[in-house]
Amino acid sequence: xxxxxxxxxxxxxxxxxxxxxxxxxxxxxxxxxxxxxxxxxxxxxxxxxxxxxxxxxxxxxxxxxxxxxxxxxxxxxxxxxxxxxxxxxxxxxxxxxxxxxxxxxxxxxxxxxxxxxxxxxxxxxxxxxxxx
Amino acid sequence: xxxxxxxxxxxxxxxxxxxxxxxxxxxxxxxxxxxxxxxxxxxxxxxxxxxxxxxxxxxxxxxxxxxxxxxxxxxxxxxxxxxxxxxxxxxxxxxxxxxxxxxxxxxxxxxxxxxxxxxxxxxxxxx
Numbered sequence: 321x322x323x324x325x326x327x328x329x330x331x332x333x334x335x336x337x338x339x340x341x342x343x344x345x346x347x348x349x350x351x352x353x354x355x356x357x358x359x360x361x362x363x364x365x366x367x368x369x370x371x372x373x374x375x376x377x378x379x380x381x382x383x384x385x386x387x388x389x390x391x392x393x394x395x396x397x398x399x400x401x402x403x404x405x406x407x408x409x410x411x412x413x414x415x416x417x418x419x420x421x422x423x424x425x426x427x428x429x430x431x432x433x434x435x436x437x438x439x440x441x442x443x444x445x446x447x448x449x450x451x452x
Numbered sequence: 453x454x455x456x457x458x459x460x461x462x463x464x465x466x467x468x469x470x471x472x473x474x475x476x477x478x479x480x481x482x483x484x485x486x487x488x489x490x491x492x493x494x495x496x497x498x499x500x501x502x503x504x505x506x507x508x509x510x511x512x513x514x515x516x517x518x519x520x521x522x523x524x525x526x527x528x529x530x531x532x533x534x535x536x537x538x539x540x541x542x543x544x545x546x547x548x549x550x551x552x553x554x555x556x557x558x559x560x561x562x563x564x565x566x567x568x569x570x571x572x573x574x575x576x577x578x579x
Contacts, residue, residue: 352541352544356541358534359537362534366527366530366572370572370576373576373579377500377507380500380507381500400490404483404486404487404490407480407483407484408484408487411480411483436490436491436493436494439494439498440493440494440497442501443500443501443502
């Protein structure tokens with residue numbers, strides 16, 4: 321251990337959940353995990369959207385209802401909105417400097433993302449279980 | 453003010469940003485754009501699940517010229533953010549920081565974005 325800078329704190333206490341946001345590397349790590357998951361999910365989603373272009377409602381319901389598509393859509397929705405919140409959070413923290421405006425923006429972003437994510441997931445599940 | 457002999461850090465308004473820096477801020481801009489675009493994703497899913505009329509309206513909107521412009525911008529932003537995001541993942545594991553590698557990655561990301569966008573629209577419009 322470095323003896324020139326004496327500290328009463330154990331090394332573990334320094335790295336556990338610290339940093340200005342008191343969450344350690346959690347934000348960084350979750351942003352990367354969701355990014356990795358979104359690479360194949362994005363490719364799958366774009367191919368699906370092209371295949372669905374101009375589809376009538378029946379074909380759309382049929383597509384959403386297939387178990388693999390339902391599953392991947394739910395995962396995609398979770399990953400997209402979580403990744404988006406983490407990304408927008410960094411942008412707000414970098415460019416919005418007033419503490420009140422920053423907190424307000426962060427809270428609004430999180431609530432809006434939760435609302436859109438749950439709305440999207442429920443829509444997918446409704447089609448899957450009730451046929452739309 | 454007395455003459456300053458110390459070097460000043462580059463000021464954004466007089467400093468010509470290198471391509472890597474332009475691509476970095478573009479990553480953020482496309483990210484914010486894609487986040488806003490999730491509203492359209494939610495609207496698409498909600499319309500399909502709850503309202504045949506809304507679904508018909510949505511299809512008509514996306515099939516109009518303004519819908520095509522939005523979808524085109526969405527596809528460019530998505531592919532750019534995807535390709536440049538993969539480059540960021542390489543940076544995260546410590547690879548690609550040498551200037552020559554960064555320049556090569558710039559070219560790869562931009563070329564891949566163009567190729568993926570063109571292929572997507574050729575396939576989509578050919579259907």
